[in-house]
Amino acid sequence: MEHLVNKRVKHIELSGIRKFFNLVADYDDVISLTIGQPDFDTPAHVKNAGITAIENNYTTYTHNAGFLELREAAANFMNEKYGLSYSPSNEVIVTVGASQAIDCTFRTLLDEGCEVILPSPVYPGYEPLIKLAGGKPIYIDTTNNYFKLTADLIAPYLTEKTRAIVLPYPSNPTGVTLEEHELKEIADLVRGRDMFILSDEIYSELVYGKRHHSIARFLREQTIVINGLSKSHSMTGWRIGLLFAPEEVSKHLLKVHQYNVSCATSIAQKAALEALTEGINDADFMKNAYEERLNYVYNRLVNMGFEVVKPDGAFYLFPSIKKYNKSSFDFALSLVKYAGVALVPGDAFSEYGEGYVRLSYATSMEQLIEAMDRIENYINHLS
Known part of the structure; x- marks a missing residue:
């Protein structure tokens, strides 16, 4: 009966990140630096807010866009952190993670044959959603x-x-970000054209030594901002995303969201309210730890002879492995077999990622030290 499956679904692939993660899962004594998930626990006060929600039977449907107090907190968070102004009543939607917000956006904006420009290498989650929306x-x-x-x-x-x-x-x-002047130049290019910017800012709270800027400051009327709590508050499993858009677009985004999921989980919404109010600066501790890890891993890679652009944020490095004359897949697989370290082959991030590997430093310094020692031994072996 497979011939009855939607052709668009049949033609998309599982994420290359997950495929490689699953491929090496059965190897023994492997340090995995593959998955982009914070290694910190969700802050205790946020977890307690979720527990309290359950105990108080906050287990029913909420407003499709999320309960108003949470939308108010989300709007205040974006204003205080990034100088963005959105109306909680009709320009903020609480989604089931940032991924669902992205899906809603593409399904709302795209007609058959519409083109979506992507930087490459890039996170592999965009292409399938674009294609599914036509x-x-x-x-x-x-x-x-x-x-x-x-x-x-x-x-x-x-x-x-x-x-x-x-x-x-x-x-x-890659962990790189765009500077204020670069965003202004893009805004000037796009302004007045019949197109939108989808600004995925899920790592906005994890920027090192500088302030994060959103293109919505310069092109609000044509920008849809995606954010969420997975990376900033280590709440990946709580599945809370945030979608900000001008009212004339938001009202259509809400229709897609409504028929897709009705609303984000009520319990997770209560935890999110705590995160965005009492925990508004919870990311600072994690960011400081990530920056320390970044500096250590970056210096080790450079000393090994890797060419790598130093990131501005997030928790990834994307070193080049072109000089080793191996495909990114072969390099990553041989690294697992020889040294017991798992990285993601760069071709998981489109064809332009070939010749690179992605390393996530969202793990303990102890693990990173051991992983760098193993990688250095592997590089010496190749030499």
Whole structure:
């Protein structure tokens, strides 16, 4: 009966990140630096808010967009942190993780054949959602531009079919972000055209030594901002995303969201309220730890001879392995077999990721030290 399955579904693949993670899961004594998940516990006061919600029987449907107090807290968070102003009543939607917010956005915006511009290498979760919505992903190679999708790279790719540009910064898999002047230049390029910016800012609280800027400050009327609590508050399993958009677009996003999931989990919403109010700065402790790990791992990789762009945020490094004359898959698999360290092959992040591997440093310093020692032994073995 497989011939009856939707052709779009049949033609998409499982994430290359997960495929490689599953492939090496049965190897013994492997340090996995593959999955982009914080290694910290959800803050205790946030967990307690979820427990209290259960004990007080807060277990029913909420408003489709999320209960108003949470939307107010989300709007205040974005205003206080990034200078963005959204109306809690009609411009904020609480979603089931940032992934569902992205899915809702593409299904709301895209007609058959619409083009969506993506920086590449890029997180593999966008392409399948674009295709399922009938759109066409257009990749732009950023490997010679410090992994940044800037206005000068975008301009030649704009067509009458362009409906959206995805700006995922800080980036997964590279960790780089866009500076204020770079965002202004993109805003100037796009302003007045019949297209949107989807600004995926899920790592906005994990930016090192500088302030995160959102393109919505410069192009609010054409920007849809995606955020959430998975990375900032180590709440991946709570599945709380946040979607911010001008009212004329938000009312349509809400329809797709409503028929998709009704509402985000009521219990998780109560925990999210605690995170966005009492825990508004909870990410600071984690960010400081990530930055310490970043500096250690980056210096070790450079000393081993890797070419790598130092990230501005998130918790990934994306070193080049081109000089070793192995495909990214073969390099990653041999690293597992020889040294017991798992990294993600770069081709999981589109064809322009070939020749790189992704390393997540969202694990303990003890594990990172051991992993770097093992990688160094492997590199010496190759030499």
